[in-house]
Amino acid sequence: MPNINPIIIFFASIITSNMVLSNFLGMCSYLSVSSEYKTATGLGMAVTLVLVITTALNWVVYKFVILPLDIGYLQYIIFIMVIAALVQILEMAMDRYMPDLHAKLGIFLPLITVNCAILGVTLFMVIRSYGFLQSLMYGLGSGLGWWLAINMLAAIREKLANAKLPPGISGPALGFIITGIMAMAFIGFSGIFTIQ
Amino acid sequence: MSNKSCQMCDIAKTQVVRENQVLRQVLGICSSLAVTNSLNNSLVMGLGLSFVTALSSFTLSAMRDIIPHRVRMLVQTLVIAVYVIFVDLFLQAYLPEISKQLGPYVGLIITNCIIMGRAEAFAQKNPPVPALFDGLFAGLGYTAVLLFVSLIREVLGFGTIFGMNVNFLGFTTWTIMIMPPAAFFIIGSMIWFLNARGLKKSAPKAK
Numbered sequence: 386m387p388n389i390n391p392i393i394i395f396f397a398s399i400i401t402s403n404m405v406l407s408n409f410l411g412m413c414s415y416l417s418v419s420s421e422y423k424t425a426t427g428l429g430m431a432v433t434l435v436l437v438i439t440t441a442l443n444w445v446v447y448k449f450v451i452l453p454l455d456i457g458y459l460q461y462i463i464f465i466m467v468i469a470a471l472v473q474i475l476e477m478a479m480d481r482y483m484p485d486l487h488a489k490l491g492i493f494l495p496l497i498t499v500n501c502a503i504l505g506v507t508l509f510m511v512i513r514s515y516g517f518l519q520s521l522m523y524g525l526g527s528g529l530g531w532w533l534a535i536n537m538l539a540a541i542r543e544k545l546a547n548a549k550l551p552p553g554i555s556g557p558a559l560g561f562i563i564t565g566i567m568a569m570a571f572i573g574f575s576g577i578f579t580i581q
Numbered sequence: 582m583s584n585k586s587c588q589m590c591d592i593a594k595t596q597v598v599r600e601n602q603v604l605r606q607v608l609g610i611c612s613s614l615a616v617t618n619s620l621n622n623s624l625v626m627g628l629g630l631s632f633v634t635a636l637s638s639f640t641l642s643a644m645r646d647i648i649p650h651r652v653r654m655l656v657q658t659l660v661i662a663v664y665v666i667f668v669d670l671f672l673q674a675y676l677p678e679i680s681k682q683l684g685p686y687v688g689l690i691i692t693n694c695i696i697m698g699r700a701e702a703f704a705q706k707n708p709p710v711p712a713l714f715d716g717l718f719a720g721l722g723y724t725a726v727l728l729f730v731s732l733i734r735e736v737l738g739f740g741t742i743f744g745m746n747v748n749f750l751g752f753t754t755w756t757i758m759i760m761p762p763a764a765f766f767i768i769g770s771m772i773w774f775l776n777a778r779g780l781k782k783s784a785p786k787a788k
Contacts, residue, residue: 407761409610409614409615409761410611410689416610462666465662501689505689552776553775553777554776557607558770559773561769562773565764568765569757572760572761
């Protein structure tokens with residue numbers, strides 16, 4: 386287990402190794418659900434919530450089920466099942482106990498199962514062999530970093546909605562180029578923390 | 582027979598050129614951005630994805646009548662995961678170097694939207710053999726884009742092609758090309774270029 390302070394992992398995964406801007410994870414929903422600031426906020430919140438819970442749960446499953454049984458070759462199937470099951474349970478629990486929140490986040494939850502950021506964080510956690518607290522902070526930080534990135538993109542796109550653009554650029558192409566500029570700006574943070 | 586072979590070339594043309602999964606549908610972006618800083622990685626990743634897409638389309642199409650509609654997402658994910666495990670174990674055994682560099686992105690083929698997209702859009706309604714080719718060519722279209730992007734990035738970023746030095750003029754390599762932003766810029770510009778060309782072509786007709 387690498388001896389990195391969990392707090393450092395938390396900040397590093399928001400700023401220097403941001404999920405979207407430096408690891409390219411969760412791009413599909415990042416590009417397609419970023420035309421409105423409000424929706425982007427909802428999705429960001431849902432992703433953060435699911436990331437924290439699944440990362441912690443997958444750590445427990447990895448440590449106490451996969452490693453003792455020596456079934457590392459099944460890890461992808463197990464992780465993806467845990468994620469799918471958890472999202473389903475979360476949706477039902479939210480519907481029952483927190484209808485307000487469910488109305489806000491409900492439509493995003495099914496989308497999240499196939500969001501590669503979730504599985505990506507779990508796999509990075511296994512590869513870097515983080516401990517429990519480190520994994521928890523890594524999941525939380527990654528979620529917040531993803532949320533930050535999608536909110537920034539949505540804010541920029543809302544500002545550009547009435548701008549006169551060159552033909553053909555609107556849509557995903559514009560999203561990519563804005564994200565490229567954002568990623569370049571985030572390179573400026575590199576060196577503050579290193580976790581890799 | 583000729584009818585059948587033409588269905589094949591139709592599928593090939595649609596999947597590789599007209600409806601390219603990355604540039605036209607904007608699917609499977611995560612990995613196409615992450616692995617394109619070297620041609621070797623892109624080639625391995627592209628072939629791995631083609632293999633998984635082709636075989637999972639084939640399998641799901643063969644099972645399409647016995648999968649209950651309500652659990653089909655789960656079945657699809659499981660079938661895809663099984664093939665991804667094949668690819669992952671193969672890479673670990675025979676290409677350990679590349680397997681280490683690709684890291685989690687091999688496992689992330691499971692959540693690559695191209696595969697699920699083909700399974701939903703084509704394999705569900707068509708017999709196994711066309712589905713196999715549909716998946717294969719969708720994967721090859723993805724590979725083509727990956728190779729093109731990584732050609733630009735590797736030549737400008739490292740001055741090499743497949744690891745061989747081609748930097749004869751001794752120009753200073755652009756570090757930005759191997760960093761994340763370049764991937765966003767290159768794919769963004771490619772999509773922009775294709776859209777703009779499509780608009781120009783359809784503009785006279787609109788008059």
